[in-house]
Amino acid sequence: MTIQATLIDELAVMLGQGGLLTDIDDMARYCVDWPGYRGGAPLAVARPATTRQVADVVRYCHRHDIPLVPQGGHSGLVGGALPDGERPELVVSLERMTAVRDVDPINFTMSVDGGCVLQSVKDAAEAVDCDFPLSLGAQGSCQIGGNVSTNAGGLNVLRYGMMRQLVLGLEVVLPDGRIYNGMKALHKDNTGYDLKQLFIGAEGTLGIVTGAVLKLFPRPQVSRSALLACPSVAAVLELYALARRSCCDLLTAFELVPRTCLELAMEAAPDLRDPLDAPAPYYVLMEASASGPADLDSMIESLFERGLETGRLTDGVLATSEAQAGNLWRIREAMLEGQRNRGEHLRTDVSLPISSLNTFHERATEEIGTLCPQATIIAYGHIGDGNLHFNILPPPELGPDERSSLLHELEERLFEIVADFDGSISAEHGIGRFKQTAFLETLSEPEYDIMRGLKRLLDPRYLISPGRILPRPVE
Template identity: 80%
Template structure:
């Protein structure tokens, strides 16, 4: 045994003592699931996996790592898409799993707030809100496994952003362990608080690089008494945009979701979930999956039927189906979930998460599709997303039969060209997934000098030795 091995053993023994029985995993077979995320990306085997059960234990572990120069990465529900929470392959890291911090601390249906631990699974938060006749509106395909701390750290978006905003708009207070182990307690359930800098905003969307979120005060909404879902067939993306503008005016602030679903995505969903049925008799190039919800006595059926009629008259849609029951609505929204599984089943492909001004989506879609197919005529474009907030997931399936190296090279070339087009439209290369490690190079290419200096300054102020999530978003010092 070398001196380094002996020192590591001592460090792990100390950490095990801080966490108690079952709090530190060191066996390779026990740590295996902490190095893999939902898309199948794999990280290196970590130094160990710390599983604190309280905020104080998180602070103890982070403080210990700070004193002994141990890099660590916080980890939630393994549903990230940019490699930000996977242990690094070059520098061994400690994984800090928040899975045991899973207590819903308080639900206040009068203040419309909920206080939770960071390790609470999103679905459990939504269920607890519903029990109090409230709603926590964040809606994601991964809500059965993703944790709220990860949602906060990545500023998650999802299906309902057009009505309720991103995660940033749903957080009233935060509890955060700073990189040196101190605890910032900002767990105030205030809807108005204008005292100095809004410090919680530093940590929302920071992807675990500035602190470890351990608790949050969330903003709830009244629970909808009536919800209606519909699938509408449209001739093209420009018609979808016209229909969206009409829906925003006709449905006012009751419109909660407005999703673009191309025919290719619908077919992927039917392939992945054979029990699903094609909702309409005649195939259409694109569809809109929309939802309208009200917490008061409003006639949503008449509202949507009026939208149908106006859309038909204007040539914006050709057909549609309005769900007549909760089961039918669930079947429509299963299309949105199953098409993700369908993509995953096709193997390695390009996932992107771009944002454009809503009015530019049609022109961008046409231009990007033309140029991508010029570079790879046999590729399959799967461009879907959240029309109401300008977030398009412009994904690309490579031609079948490519060798691994050729496929990886092609996907990289396609991503570079797609991001160039996004930049020309003054868009963003990441609407909701974050930067992590996978998008860092493209992110840094587009970062101005003042932006880089401000971000680097914040990182240095809070974590001068870059021990917390090193190499995510920003490069390590010296890289």
């Protein structure tokens, strides 16, 4: 009997009915993610229903030297959760582990399974008049285990921080099958090393997140959204500094949207209408919210007045209903679909000091434009936390090979510019496989030694998510 056949027989008994997929058609959706990137054929797809079953699967793979890759909601952008195309892996999907284990509105915490969908978490929080503030376009499909493993960011980082700031405790199945139980709902715990932080942002390379204790916040009682038109990126940054002061720390989101992205959004969603009478080169989508009585309208109107007086904005609209606010934020969602509809393109999520964003934008736009004048640059993102998605649509007439080669060249140049500003090549998407080469070039020797040491300590045989973030050792 082959190793694969033995694996399938053992896992079928271990996981029970519905816990294992082996048919090629059934496994197809586990080999592709949201952007359309494809992985190889997995050995099988394990679908454990409990933490104990996850531990049993991982322990079996550890004992028999079988590589595996944990998988969440298929919304990754760096190929980290796709099965390897060269060395077949077992996919471990947490999609059956969806329980909200506990909600404590007095402690403002919630304990959930790693496979719990983000939208389900937000709904459970709202049911007890609380809020879980992580906000992503993929929140209807992405899972908490994936959010933890990728240190997800999203629209509300400005006010609430990354996923790293929203996690109080974790439950993790280690690469040898042992269970690390750190599910403490403590807001303060200063007892030595903060072990949970090792697994947040580790992209599944140090263990499988099967449970999390999350921070909740008072549910906003009032929220206001606005779209502002600005003449330049420099004006956007100046307006941001003004908004931070004008909105009394109630600013939740502050998003840069160039005109090109607005047009992509209307292209992808034809029912969307241009919100303002005249086009502008740049827009800001902003939101302020409060959990108690606050005159947000006056705050934002004051920002409008001061922005118009100083020339930092030229026009704007304040949503007066939830429906109007929803239509404004649909722009942010639809423009992503519009990009995807244009086919293969360069996606980046670079991070820079906020004060450097304008200079970086000017230099990167000039140099990328020189390398490929026919390319379309769409630079947008989370101004409030210095995260710019500097994406590039190549000329549509290029063939697949020419397109891939050009995008690789443009990415290398862009990352060189990021390095000149002491920035990061990944603010929130992670490293996975696709950014590994560029990532390794940024590491100092001590950084690499520490990361490699952690991997060797927890997974010396590189069996869990091998080849992601760090390369597999040469045999």
